[in-house]
Amino acid sequence: MSLFKNTGAAFASLLYPPRCEKCAADVANGEYLCEPCRGSAKRIKPPFCATCSEPFDGAIEQEFSCANCADRQFHFTHAVSCFRNRGVVRDLIHRFKYER
DSSP, rough: OOOHHHHHHHHHHHHHHOTTTTTOOOTTTTSSSSSSHHHHBBBOOBBBBBOOBBOSSOOOOOOOOOTTTOOOSSSOOOOOOOOSSSHHHHHHHIIIIIIO
16 A cells, blocks of 8 residues: 555656745655745744734743733633744735635
8 A cells, every 4th residue: 555655646746746835946745845935934932922922022031911912802812823924924824715
């Protein structure tokens, strides 16, 4: 069974070679973004809001909520994201959401 699966994957890569989802550059099998596109995605690093993950500059040592979340009631306790919704990340989300 494994032989058929590997042969099928190899044949599919001949017809549909792996390409970067953003710029269509060649990428390795199993990858979705090339190095420059992956590098342009901005990761969210501490410190950030404990409720909405909005990043902040500075040296904040304890858990806090930003001004947007401080006086509001939400139907969730945390919204966590690894990346900012900007640039390549935003483009990929929109393509997935609207272009399938």
